[in-house]
Amino acid sequence: MTSTYLSDTRSGPDAQVRPPTRPDRARTRRRVLHWLTAVGFQLPALALFGVLVLLPILFALYASFFRWGGFGMPSDYTGTDNFTRLFQDDVFLGDLWRCLLLVGLSLALQLPFALAMAVLLNQRIRGRAVYRMLFFAPYVLSEAITGVLFGMIFAPDQGLADHVLGAIGLDGLGGEWFSDPSTVMATLFLVMTWKYFGFHMMLYLAGLQSIPAELTEAAIVDGAGSWQRFRHITLPLLAPTLRISVFLSVIGSIQLFDLVWVVTAGGPDHHSETMAVTMFQYGFKRYQVGYASAISVVMFAISLVFALAYQRFVLRRDLAGATTNMRGDGA
Amino acid sequence: MGDPALSRRGFLAATAAAGLGMTALSGCGSGSDGGSSSGITTVEWWNISTTSPTKGVWAALAKKFEAQNPKVKVKITQLENDAYKTKMTALTASGKLPDIFHTWGGGVLQQQVHAGLVKDLTDTTKPWSDGLLPVAKEPYILDKKTYGIPFDIGMIGFWYNKALFKRAGISAPPTTWSAFLDAVKALKAAGVTPLALAGKESWTGMYYWAYLAMRTAGIDALKKADDDKDFTGAGFVEAGQHLKDLVQLQPFQKGFLGAAYSSPTGQAATVGNGKAAMELMGQWAPVVEADAGKGVGANLGFFPFPAVEGGKGTITEIFGGGGGHALRADAPQAAVDFLKFFASETTDVELVKKTGVIPVVPAAESALTDTNLKLVQTQLKAATGFQLYLDQAYAPAVGQQVNDSVAGLIAGSKSPEDVTQAITKTAKEEQ
Numbered sequence: 001m002t003s004t005y006l007s008d009t010r011s012g013p014d015a016q017v018r019p020p021t022r023p024d025r026a027r028t029r030r031r032v033l034h035w036l037t038a039v040g041f042q043l044p045a046l047a048l049f050g051v052l053v054l055l056p057i058l059f060a061l062y063a064s065f066f067r068w069g070g071f072g073m074p075s076d077y078t079g080t081d082n083f084t085r086l087f088q089d090d091v092f093l094g095d096l097w098r099c100l101l102l103v104g105l106s107l108a109l110q111l112p113f114a115l116a117m118a119v120l121l122n123q124r125i126r127g128r129a130v131y132r133m134l135f136f137a138p139y140v141l142s143e144a145i146t147g148v149l150f151g152m153i154f155a156p157d158q159g160l161a162d163h164v165l166g167a168i169g170l171d172g173l174g175g176e177w178f179s180d181p182s183t184v185m186a187t188l189f190l191v192m193t194w195k196y197f198g199f200h201m202m203l204y205l206a207g208l209q210s211i212p213a214e215l216t217e218a219a220i221v222d223g224a225g226s227w228q229r230f231r232h233i234t235l236p237l238l239a240p241t242l243r244i245s246v247f248l249s250v251i252g253s254i255q256l257f258d259l260v261w262v263v264t265a266g267g268p269d270h271h272s273e274t275m276a277v278t279m280f281q282y283g284f285k286r287y288q289v290g291y292a293s294a295i296s297v298v299m300f301a302i303s304l305v306f307a308l309a310y311q312r313f314v315l316r317r318d319l320a321g322a323t324t325n326m327r328g329d330g331a
Numbered sequence: 332m333g334d335p336a337l338s339r340r341g342f343l344a345a346t347a348a349a350g351l352g353m354t355a356l357s358g359c360g361s362g363s364d365g366g367s368s369s370g371i372t373t374v375e376w377w378n379i380s381t382t383s384p385t386k387g388v389w390a391a392l393a394k395k396f397e398a399q400n401p402k403v404k405v406k407i408t409q410l411e412n413d414a415y416k417t418k419m420t421a422l423t424a425s426g427k428l429p430d431i432f433h434t435w436g437g438g439v440l441q442q443q444v445h446a447g448l449v450k451d452l453t454d455t456t457k458p459w460s461d462g463l464l465p466v467a468k469e470p471y472i473l474d475k476k477t478y479g480i481p482f483d484i485g486m487i488g489f490w491y492n493k494a495l496f497k498r499a500g501i502s503a504p505p506t507t508w509s510a511f512l513d514a515v516k517a518l519k520a521a522g523v524t525p526l527a528l529a530g531k532e533s534w535t536g537m538y539y540w541a542y543l544a545m546r547t548a549g550i551d552a553l554k555k556a557d558d559d560k561d562f563t564g565a566g567f568v569e570a571g572q573h574l575k576d577l578v579q580l581q582p583f584q585k586g587f588l589g590a591a592y593s594s595p596t597g598q599a600a601t602v603g604n605g606k607a608a609m610e611l612m613g614q615w616a617p618v619v620e621a622d623a624g625k626g627v628g629a630n631l632g633f634f635p636f637p638a639v640e641g642g643k644g645t646i647t648e649i650f651g652g653g654g655g656h657a658l659r660a661d662a663p664q665a666a667v668d669f670l671k672f673f674a675s676e677t678t679d680v681e682l683v684k685k686t687g688v689i690p691v692v693p694a695a696e697s698a699l700t701d702t703n704l705k706l707v708q709t710q711l712k713a714a715t716g717f718q719l720y721l722d723q724a725y726a727p728a729v730g731q732q733v734n735d736s737v738a739g740l741i742a743g744s745k746s747p748e749d750v751t752q753a754i755t756k757t758a759k760e761e762q
Contacts, residue, residue, distance in 0.1 A: 070420075159596070179587065265532075267531050267589065268530055268589055270739075285731050286728035286732075287420075
């Protein structure tokens with residue numbers, strides 16, 4: 001359907017009406033050659049992409065309709081049983097809720113904080129390069145190392161966090177951090193913010209550099225206050241960067257795994273479990289690969305729907321001109 | 332090759348042909364199961380001893396066996412624990428097992444036996460395997476037939492700090508569950524954390540439930556429940572209730588729900604640093620306590636899991652596991668000879684001395700010098716019943732569900748009935 005629609009628009013309405021003439025035929029041949037060349041050059045990449053990305057996705061979709069232990073080919077077809085079971089599973093429903101929670105917290109706290117730091121460090125202050133580097137540094141650490149590190153820092157009674165709080169007379173704020181079902185998500189979010197705000201800050205800084213200084217100067221001449229300058233110049237011109245940063249943040253929250261696995265393994269009692277952790281548990285601990293595939297399919301669907309909707313409705317303007325068709329002019 | 336004018340293309344073709352030929356030949360070689368056409372039998376031995384000193388000791392033993400049997404070659408393949416499990420699952424599916432392979436017995440071995448892949452050793456090994464420690468042989472006896480020979484055995488029990496027990500005024504380790512709960516209360520009253528637990532690693536909590544189920548419902552019920560896919564019996568609910576009674580005393584260290592087992596702030600270190608009085612753990616506990624923490628030295632004691640009043644089980648029934656070897660269904664006689672060699676007194680003395688296992692050959696006992704392991708061995712020798720670790724006795728999903736549900740019970744989010752129902756549900760889905 002789609003391809004017919006596309007080719008129709010491209011060749012124009014009268015292409016169908018006129019009988020083919022000699023130059024037309026030559027043009028068609030040229031175009032076929034053009035296509036063949038393109039396909040030829042893309043074949044190796046397409047083959048790799050197909051075997052390593054598309055095929056596994058399709059196979060996971062296939063396996064999600066079976067009860068399958070992971071060895072041999074799936075044979076015990078169970079229809080949509082895995083999916084029905086999934087949406088009755090308290091742990092998985094909890095995963096969805098925690099995913100939403102992390103997305104919400106990231107958008108409401110982490111990204112605004114990163115923006116504030118970026119605006120601050122975009123000003124002429126002494127040692128700003130040092131600050132920028134320091135705030136970005138956590139992003140360079142692997143999630144696994146971050147997990148081990150904060151597991152030690154937040155160890156109840158013996159960890160650095162409780163010692164520091166105790167030393168400044170705030171013993172009351174010390175607690176069980178990752179070990180208490182009621183504080184584990186907050187602690188986890190704190191660590192995520194520590195690790196990722198520097199990355200978003202860097203994105204914003206790059207965006208801020210590209211805002212022409214003349215605009216701000218003109219606004220100052222016009223008597224705009226700092227809030228007005230931020231609200232009416234910085235923010236609108238930073239919008240493309242913000243939209244990309246929100247996109248990355250949401251996708252990151254949906255797929256969160258390493259950090260959680262290392263620091264809590266989803267515990268205590270599933271209170272920090274994410275979809276990816278649940279999938280791992282079922283796939284590689286219980287060998288219920290069919291069910292784990294169903295989880296991965298749902299994760300994929302959520303990511304895909306979000307990504308497509310976001311590109312369609314939010315990133316549309318930013319992507320204009322970035323996408324190309326075969327002839328190299330804009331879509 | 333004699334042609335001096337061999338062109339470049341010809342040379343390439345010749346090389347390729349030679350390469351293909353070699354590959355094909357070597358393919359034949361590995362496919363023929365070490366046929367004895369040349370008079371030499373090759374026996375493949377797959378094990379999980381990838382760390383020193385065991386790795387070296389075992390390789391030397393294989394050499395010794397080869398020297399005693401000039402017509403046999405032992406080909407060793409060593410794989411790390413998890414990699415081995417994965418590889419064996421694939422091999423079981425394909426129906427091609429190595430001649431001699433590591434096994435923990437229980438459910439996995441049972442599956443391989445049902446598939447007709449494992450040699451029945453009942454008659455061929457009887458003359459010399461009768462003398463082995465009875466409890467060590469248990470995991471490999473299925474339907475009254477022997478399918479494996481042990482080289483290691485161990486058990487779970489309470490490791491406790493004598494000094495802390497003394498401080499709380501407890502004169503002797505408790506032998507009943509109510510006395511145990513009293514001891515926990517006494518320790519708390521004396522300002523001592525009674526128990527250390529690694530809540531992050533759910534298998535540590537499962538030990539309590541498994542032992543309680545053995546004591547209330549009995550060992551036979553644990554086997555029957557798995558066969559019938561029904562864990563809802565009164566004995567299992569009761570086991571959960573007893574565990575809940577313990578949890579309600581808040582006996583565990585602060586933040587135990589997030590604690591790991593062997594990390595510097597984990598369960599073993601908490602006991603090893605004298606910050607908790609007890610942990611329920613296997614024969615390896617003293618080593619880990621001293622490794623992750625400082626270790627409590629001569630203050631360390633060991634007592635078996637208490638009996639529960641009115642329950643079907645007794646205090647001499649043990650929960651544990653070990654390691655053994657099984658044979659491929661049509662493995663050569665040389666493989667059986669190797670098992671005999673590996674379970675001989677001379678070999679076992681060497682294993683006990685050099686690799687720190689508990690002897691499975693009673694005559695090798697004198698080689699055991701480690702005080703802590705001697706404590707465990709005393710219990711093992713007196714054992715009247717044996718239950719293999721649940722995650723090895725049951726299918727992986729059922730074992731994980733037990734761990735997961737019991738963790739919920741300990742965290743306070745699940746009731747004893749929830750636990751038995753969740754395990755039953757998973758067991759039914761698995762069949």
